Amino acid sequence: MANATPVLRRFALPDVGEGLTEAELLQWLVAVGDTVTVNQPLCEVETAKAAVELPSPYAGRVVELLVEAGATVDVGSPIITVATGDGGAGTPEPTGTGLTGETNANGRTAVLVGYGPRNTEARRRPRRTPDDAPDRAPLLATAPDARSKPVRHGGLEVGRQAEAAAIREDAASSAPVAPGRRGPRPLAKPPVRKYAKDCGVDLATVRGTGPNGVITRADIDAARTPPARAEMAISALAGEQRIPIKGVRKHTAAAMVASAFTAPHVTEFLTVDVTRMMKLRRRLAERPELAGVKVSPLLFVAKAVLLAAGRHPMINSSWDEAAQEIVVHGQVNLGIAAATPRGLVVPNVKDAGRLSLAELAGALADLTETARAGRTAPADLTGGTFTITNVGVFGVDTGTPILNPGEAAILAFGAIRERPWVHKGKVRPRQVTQLALSFDHRIVDGELGSRFLADVGALLADPGAAMAF
Numbered sequence: 279m280a281n282a283t284p285v286l287r288r289f290a291l292p293d294v295g296e297g298l299t300e301a302e303l304l305q306w307l308v309a310v311g312d313t314v315t316v317n318q319p320l321c322e323v324e325t326a327k328a329a330v331e332l333p334s335p336y337a338g339r340v341v342e343l344l345v346e347a348g349a350t351v352d353v354g355s356p357i358i359t360v361a362t363g364d365g366g367a368g369t370p371e372p373t374g375t376g377l378t379g380e381t382n383a384n385g386r387t388a389v390l391v392g393y394g395p396r397n398t399e400a401r402r403r404p405r406r407t408p409d410d411a412p413d414r415a416p417l418l419a420t421a422p423d424a425r426s427k428p429v430r431h432g433g434l435e436v437g438r439q440a441e442a443a444a445i446r447e448d449a450a451s452s453a454p455v456a457p458g459r460r461g462p463r464p465l466a467k468p469p470v471r472k473y474a475k476d477c478g479v480d481l482a483t484v485r486g487t488g489p490n491g492v493i494t495r496a497d498i499d500a501a502r503t504p505p506a507r508a509e510m511a512i513s514a515l516a517g518e519q520r521i522p523i524k525g526v527r528k529h530t531a532a533a534m535v536a537s538a539f540t541a542p543h544v545t546e547f548l549t550v551d552v553t554r555m556m557k558l559r560r561r562l563a564e565r566p567e568l569a570g571v572k573v574s575p576l577l578f579v580a581k582a583v584l585l586a587a588g589r590h591p592m593i594n595s596s597w598d599e600a601a602q603e604i605v606v607h608g609q610v611n612l613g614i615a616a617a618t619p620r621g622l623v624v625p626n627v628k629d630a631g632r633l634s635l636a637e638l639a640g641a642l643a644d645l646t647e648t649a650r651a652g653r654t655a656p657a658d659l660t661g662g663t664f665t666i667t668n669v670g671v672f673g674v675d676t677g678t679p680i681l682n683p684g685e686a687a688i689l690a691f692g693a694i695r696e697r698p699w700v701h702k703g704k705v706r707p708r709q710v711t712q713l714a715l716s717f718d719h720r721i722v723d724g725e726l727g728s729r730f731l732a733d734v735g736a737l738l739a740d741p742g743a744a745m746a747f
Contacts, residue, residue, distance in 0.1 A: 284338070284339075284361040284362060284363055285361070285362050286341060286359055286360075286361055287336050287338070287359070287360050287361075287362055288344070288356040288358070288359050288360075289320070289334065289335060289336065289356065289357060289358050289359075289360065290353075290354050290355060290356050290357065291323070291332075291351050291352070291353050291354065291355055291356075291357050292332070292353065293353050298325050298353065299352065299353055300325075300350055300351060300352050300353060301323040301324060301325045301350070301351060301353070302323060302324045302325075302348070302349070302350050302351075302524060302525055303321055303322075303323050303345050303346075303347055303348070303349055303350075303351055303357065304321075304322045304323060304324050304329060304347065304348075304468070305321065305322050305347050305468070306320070306321045306343055306347055307319050307320060307321055307322065307331070308320055308321070308340050308358075309340065309343075310340050310341065310342060310343060311339065311340060312339070312340045313338070313339050313340075314334045314336070314337065314338065314339070314340060314360065315334070315337050316333075316334060316335065316336065316337050317333040317334065318333060318334050319331040319332065319333055319334075320332050320333065320334050320358060321357070321358075323351075324525045324526070324620065325525065325656075328526070328623075328652075328653075328654050328655065328656050328659060329620070329652045329653070330656070334360065336360045336362050337362065337363075338360045338361050338362040338363055339360065339361045339363070340358065340359075340360055341359040341360065341361045342358070342359040343357075343358055344356050344357050344358060344359065345357045345358075347468060347471075348468055348471070350524065464481040464482055464484065464486065464493055465486055465488075465490065465491055465492045465493060466481055466486070466492060466493040466494075467492070470493055470494065470495055470498065473495055473498055474493075474498050477498055477502050478502075479498050479501045479502055481493060483501065484497050484498065484501050485497065525620055525621070526618070526620040526621040526622075526623055527620065527621035527622075530621050530622050530623075533682075533683045534680050536683055537680055537681045537682070537683045538680050540683075541597070541681050541718040541719075541720065542718065542719040542720060543678075543680065543681065543716050543717075543718070543719070544716065544717055544719045544722075544724070544727065545678040545679075545714055545715065545716045545717075546714070546715050546724075546727055546728060546731055547676060547712060547713065547714050547715075548712070548713045548714075548715075548731050548732070548734075548735045549710060549711075549712050549713075550710065550711055550712070550713060550735045550738050550739050551699055551701070551708045551709070551710055551739050552575070552578075552694060552709050552710065552711050552738050552739060553701075553708045553709045554739065554740055554741060554742075555575070555578050555709075555738050555739070555741055556575070556694070556709045558578075558741050559573055559574075559575065559578065562635075567636055568635070568636050568639065571636060571639040571640050571643060572639060572642075572643050573639060574639075574642075575670075575691075575694060575711075576614075576642065576666070576668050576691065577635070577638060577639050577642060578737075578738060578741065579666060579668075579689070579691045579734070579738065580612060580614075580630070580638060580642060580666060581635060581638060581737075581744075582733075582734045582737035582738050582744075583610075583612070583664065583666060583689060583734055584610055584612065584630055584631045584638075585733075585737060585744055585747045586730050586733035586734045586737065586747075587610050587631070587664065587730075588631065588747065589730075589733060589747060590726060590729060590730045590733070591606050592604075592606060592686070592721065592722060592726055593664065593686060593687050593717070593722060593726065593727075593730045594606065594607050594610050594663050594664050594686070594687075595607060595663075595686045595721055596663070596684050596685060596686060596721075597686070597718060597720055597721055604721055607663045609628075609629040609630075609631060609632075609663075610629070610630050610631045610663055610664055611626045611627065611628050611629065611630065611661050611662045611663045611664075612626055612627045612630035612662070612663075612664055612665075612666070613625065613626035613627075613662035613663075613664065613665035613666070613682060613685075614626070614627075614642060614645055614646060614665070614666055614667075614668070615665060615666070615667035615668070615682075616645075616646050616649035616650060617650075618649055618650050618652055619652065620652060623649050623654060623659060624659065624662060624665055624682050625645050625648070625649050625654045625658040625659055626645075626658060626659075626661065626662035626663075626665075627641045627642065627645060628661070645658070662682060662684075662685060663685060664685060664686075664687060664688070664689075665679075665681075665682045665685060665687075665688040665689070666688070666689050666690075666691060667679050667688060667689070667690050667691070668691045669690050669691065669692055669693075670691055670692045670693035670694060670711065671693075672693075673693050674692060674693060675692040675693055675695075675712050676690060676692045676712040676713075676714045677690050677692075677714060678690075678714060678716060679714065679716045680716065681716060681717075681718060685718075686717055686718045686721045686722055687715060687716065687717040687718070687722060687727070687730070688715070688716050688717075689713060689714070689715050689731075689734065690713065690714040690715075690716075691711065691713060692711050692712040692713070692714070693711065694709050694710070694711045695709070695710060695711070696708070696709060696710075697710045711738075713731060713734060713735060713738075715727055715730065715731045715734075733747075
């Protein structure tokens with residue numbers, strides 16, 4: 279029986295968030311000539327909310343990559359062409375619900391939300407991410423971080439292209455190439471591509487010495503000409519960097535501007551002696567039921583917020599402008615602001631008040647680790663009702679935090695320092711921190727905000743007071 283004629287199928291960028299209109303294609307996980315299966319990850323994209331992998335809705339052979347890594351693509355625009363070998367029989371079409379939840383051999387879980395194609399052209403922007411910035415955390419949670427975006431490889435952060443499968447050595451000769459294309463793109467991380475472009479080096483002429491043939495900065499340096507080297511040295515002396523405003527950072531900026539100019543902010547401050555809390559922290563860290571979890575000061579602040587919110591439910595509410603109503607939420611979805619290489623994100627623990635101290639510690643640890651790895655699920659970034667921002671980890675004492683949009687209050691937790699403090703009538707060295715509560719004055723008046731902040735402070739100063747709550 280003769281083989282069925284292959285059918286060329288184009289896969290369009292789906293809406294991987296909640297009504298988002300575009301995404302940046304971070305990297306391809308397949309190359310021209312590769313054979314793919316249904317639900318196999320094709321590429322990684324970044325939206326305004328998170329970075330996710332797109333699974334293939336088809337089984338077949340990759341014929342063409344229609345979008346280069348680093349391009350910003352409209353939802354509904356085609357990004358890849360796959361030749362199916364059975365004339366389409368037995369190959370599922372994309373549906374409104376998409377293909378989700380299947381985990382492949384590498385431990386990745388496919389993420390694909392329903393979409394509808396539309397006739398638009400992909401809009402591409404040149405990548406201008408600074409190349410190989412120093413490996414240091416931003417000074418502030420909202421400070422720009424020019425480091426390259428990390429990914430997971432065997433549970434470790436080792437760079438994006440090392441995770442992708444190596445392009446087979448015979449791909450260039452066996453893979454069909456569309457007119458005007460030079461075949462599979464050389465393997466290189468986005469910052470290295472930028473570096474090569476600035477140096478005037480064609481990646482197609484460079485032999486990669488990294489894992490699986492990945493091209494490194496050293497490979498680019500070896501291929502550079504003396505004039506290009508001198509030009510780069512002059513550019514480095516100028517010290518100017520330009521960071522594109524897109525993805526998570528773009529979304530955060532827009533949300534903060536909207537919040538600052540929509541909700542009337544009021545901020546109150548409280549200095550608290552947390553010496554007893556720190557002693558309790560050391561005792562609890564030795565208990566067997568808390569073995570393996572991080573008993574951090576943030577854990578106590580989170581627990582204090584949850585208990586105080588139970589006494590003051592209006593602090594856990596939001597303003598519904600369309601309905602002209604105040605929505606008092608039945609559960610606290612506790613958000614923790616986290617600084618990531620892509621910008622500030624605020625994932626939240628759903629119904630955090632139901633968790634025991636050990637469960638809350640584990641949830642906070644998982645939440646922050648996932649966020650910093652850039653793998654927070656979109657669902658975990660929505661639905662928050664109250665936020666804590668831990669500026670103390672940066673050595674900052676306090677600040678005036680801006681409300682996370684849709685929430686009535688946010689608490690900033692400052693650094694814990696040893697300071698002279700009047701205790702039992704004498705000046706003694708004590709562990710002291712500062713709290714700052716910003717709230718929406720349309721919902722929370724001065725009395726409610728003050729009582730809530732005072733309750734949080736009392737719980738941190740004397741954790742035994744929780745027995746009376």
